[in-house]
Amino acid sequence: MAENGHKEHPKYMNIFYWLAALTAIEVAVAIPEYATVLKAILLIGLACGKAILVANYFMHLKFEKRTLAIIVLTPFIICVFLVIMLMPDLTLDARLDGIEKPAAEVVDTSSH
């Protein structure tokens, strides 16, 4: 039995404990109110850690060819790029709105 093909089974229960612990930490990190940027960095970091654990051990990516792992990583990079590409379009508008609108109102009230 042992010699046929699948020799090393990762210790799945250890991965499970890690995932459960990381989920608990995530919730603990998310509930209190503090700096949004710090919270975002912590939460995204934890989520990526969990995703890597699932992909590497449950999906056996760690034991596949390296090229496959690189292919699998591509869409994640493209998605980050997509967010960066979309961001200026939307946030710049919002910022300009924030700056211009009060100014326009001030002009309006003074002219009337």
Add this chain to the structure above:
Amino acid sequence: MEHATTLDHTEDVYEPSLTPDSLGKLGMWIFLVGDTMSFGALLAAYAALRAGAGIVGWVPPDEILGINLTAAMTFLLICSSVTMVKALESIQNGNVSRMCLFLGLTIAGGIIFLGLQAYEWTHLIKHGLTLTGIPEHGLKSATISGSTLFGPTFYAITGFHGLHVTGGVIYLIVILIHGLRGRYTAEFNHEVEIVGLYWHFVDLIWIMVFTFIYLL
């Protein structure tokens, strides 16, 4: 037996260099890469819309969405991923009945997840989170205001994930039926591994959805 040998032979002839043990596995990975793009686009759109609305223009998710239930749902999906790897491990050791037991548990996990999601959605709709509006009262503040895009983005992303879970449950049931009929052995079990890939992917996506939609 003869059936399995024929399939093994086919796989020898068309041996993919990326996943030498199975051609189907490569197919599933390619599908998952494409599917990642779908979810990625949805999440990127969510991120961009939320950033565009600004801090005051978007209701903090914890004013509308309860975290406790979804944390339990996350835990449930992680558990079902563990039962899935246990099912694969069992059949690789040649234990068919143990594989069927663990596949059954995985299916149960998926169905309970869908039930909880249905419960959550019903609850949210009753409280006023619809495709065109947000609730008047938050979980923490008396009144809340913000972009009405909260609803459509929330339902689109969690709904798309829920559809994946539904598809996964059906897929798992098909594999379970095959398993009960004795299709899989210690030598022939790639199909179980491939359904596992899909199921873990659904779990992985939920980890991301949970973080981006509920926690952030």
